[in-house]
Amino acid sequence: xxxxxxxxxxxxxxxxxxxxxxxxxxxxxxxxxxxxxxxxxxxxxxxxxxxxxxxxxxxxxxxxxxxxxxxxxxxxxxxxxxxxxxxxxxxxxxxxxxxxxxxxxxxxxxxxxxxxxxxxxxxxxxxxxxxxxxxxxxxxxxxxxxxxxxxxxxxxxxxxxxxxxxxxxxxxxxxxxxxxxxxxxxxxxxxxxxxxxxxxxxxxxxxxxxxxxxxxxxxxxxxxxxxxxxxxxxxxxxxxxxxxxxxxxxxxxxxxxxxxxxxxxxxxxxxxxxxxxxxxxxxxxxxxxx
Numbered sequence: 001x002x003x004x005x006x007x008x009x010x011x012x013x014x015x016x017x018x019x020x021x022x023x024x025x026x027x028x029x030x031x032x033x034x035x036x037x038x039x040x041x042x043x044x045x046x047x048x049x050x051x052x053x054x055x056x057x058x059x060x061x062x063x064x065x066x067x068x069x070x071x072x073x074x075x076x077x078x079x080x081x082x083x084x085x086x087x088x089x090x091x092x093x094x095x096x097x098x099x100x101x102x103x104x105x106x107x108x109x110x111x112x113x114x115x116x117x118x119x120x121x122x123x124x125x126x127x128x129x130x131x132x133x134x135x136x137x138x139x140x141x142x143x144x145x146x147x148x149x150x151x152x153x154x155x156x157x158x159x160x161x162x163x164x165x166x167x168x169x170x171x172x173x174x175x176x177x178x179x180x181x182x183x184x185x186x187x188x189x190x191x192x193x194x195x196x197x198x199x200x201x202x203x204x205x206x207x208x209x210x211x212x213x214x215x216x217x218x219x220x221x222x223x224x225x226x227x228x229x230x231x232x233x234x235x236x237x238x239x240x241x242x243x244x245x246x247x248x249x250x251x252x253x254x255x256x257x258x259x260x261x262x263x264x265x266x267x268x269x270x271x272x273x274x275x276x277x278x279x280x281x282x283x284x285x286x287x288x289x290x
Contacts, residue, residue, distance in 0.1 A: 001244065002254040003285050004232060005277065006084060008033030009261035012061045014270050019072040019079055021274050025281035029080030030072065031114075031232075031256050032065040034087070036123050044121045056261070066103035066111075073107035080110045082232065084198055084256065085181045087118035088141055089134035090127050093161055097145045097168060104149075104172035114198045114232075115142070116181035133160070135186060142178060142194070149176060179230060183211060192218035195227075201234020201258055205243055208233050209250045216251070232256050239280065241287055248288075255284075 005022050007015060007030050022030060038058040045052030069081035081103075088096055103111050117134045118124070124131040140158050147154040149172055153165040179196035180187065188211065191197040197215055199208050212231065219225040232254035233247060244255055257280060260268060265276075 001248045001252065001288055002028035003280075003288075004029045004031050004082065004254055004256040006031035006033070006234065006256050006259045008062075008084075008259045009056060009060050009266065010259065011267065012063055014273065015063070015068065015072060016075050017270050018273055018277075019076050021270075021277050023076045023079040025277050026285040027079070027257075027277070027281070028254065029082060029110075029112075031082050031084035032068055033062070033084055033259075034065045035062045035120070036090070036126065039122050042120065042122055044119060047119050057266075060261075064099075066099040069103045069111050070106040073103075073110055078110075080112065081107065082112040082179065082198070083114040084200055084232070085114050085116040085118075087120075087123065088113075088115040089138040090118055090124050090129050092129070093141045093144050094148075094168075096141065097148045100145065100176060101149060101168060101171055104174075104176050105170045109172055109174040109176075112177045112179055112196075113145075114179045114181060116187070116198070135190075136160070139190065177230070179232065185214075188215050189218045189222070191215060192222045192224055196230030196232065196253075199231065199233035199252075201256065202236035202262065203234065205235050205237070205247065208235060208247065208252070212251050230254065234258050239284060241284060244284060244288060 005027050007018060010018065019030060042054060046054045049055060065083045065086060072081065100113055115138065117138055121131040137160050140160050144156050144161050147156060148168040151171040153167050155165045156163055177196065178194040179198045180191045180194055181198035181200050192215060199211065230253045231251055233252045234256045235243065247255065260273065
C-alpha cells in the first residue's frame with residue numbers, strides 16, 4: 001500500500017518544499033485538486049454538505065494542476081502526482097490532452113489522470129461546456145485522449161468529437177494511467193473500465209469497503225477484473241494502522257492523507273507540515289512496509 005498527501009488548499013509558495021519533504025519521508029505521491037474560480041454566488045449545490053454550500057474560502061489557492069505537477073516533478077525524483085480531481089468535461093478535449101501530455105513528458109511519466117464529471121454547473125457555464133452531457137462527453141474525451149497520446153496521425157468520429165487526422169506532439173513515452181472518481185452507479189461503471197478508482201475522502205471506512213464491493217461487480221461485468229487495478233482512498237476519522245490494513249485487504253492500493261485544511265490547519269508553516277509528514281511516516285508508512 002502506498003501513501004499520498006493531498007495538497008489542496010495549501011499555500012502555493014510551500015508546495016515545492018512539501019513535495020521534497022514528502023518524497024524524503026516516504027510518500028508515494030501528491031494529490032492535486034482544482035477549480036478554475038470560486039464564484040461569489042454559486043447556483044449549484046455542493047453535494048458534500050447538508051446545506052449544499054461550499055465550506056472553503058474564495059481566497060483558497062488552486063494552481064493549475066498539470067503545471068503544478070510539472071514544476072514539482074522538476075524538484076523531485078520519484079514522487080508521483082494524481083489529479084484528485086480534474087473536472088475533465090469542463091474543458092475542450094484538445095486543451096486537456098495537451099496539458100496532460102505535457103505534464104507526463106516533463107515529469108518522466110509520473111502523472112496519473114484522476115478525472116470526474118464535476119458538480120459545479122457554474123464553472124461549465126464559464127467555460128462554455130455543456131453540463132448536462134458531461135458524463136457521456138467525458139467518456140468520449142478519454143477515448144480521444146488515448147488516441148492522441150499514441151502519437152502519429154489519429155482521427156475520431158463520435159457523438160461529440162469529429163475530426164480528420166491530426167497529430168499531437170510531444171506524447172508520453174508510457175501510457176498515462178486513468179483513475180476516475182465518483183460514488184454513483186454510473187461513476188463506478190466508468191471506473192471499472194479504466195485503471196483505477198479515486199475514493200476522494202473523507203469517507204467512512206465502511207462506505208469505502210462497500211463501494212469496493214460494488215466496483216468489483218462492475219469490473220466483473222466489464223471484463224476487467226483480471227487487470228492490474230488501483231484504488232486510492234481518503235478516509236474519515238483519525239489515522240489508524242488497523243484501518244489501513246483493513247482497507248489494504250479490501251483492495252485499496254493507496255491511502256491519500258487528507259489536506260491540512262481538513263485537519264484544522266488552514267494556514268501553517270512549512271516546519272509544521274514537515275513535522276506532520278515525518279510523524280505520519282513514522283507511525284504509518286514505515287510499519288505498513290514491514
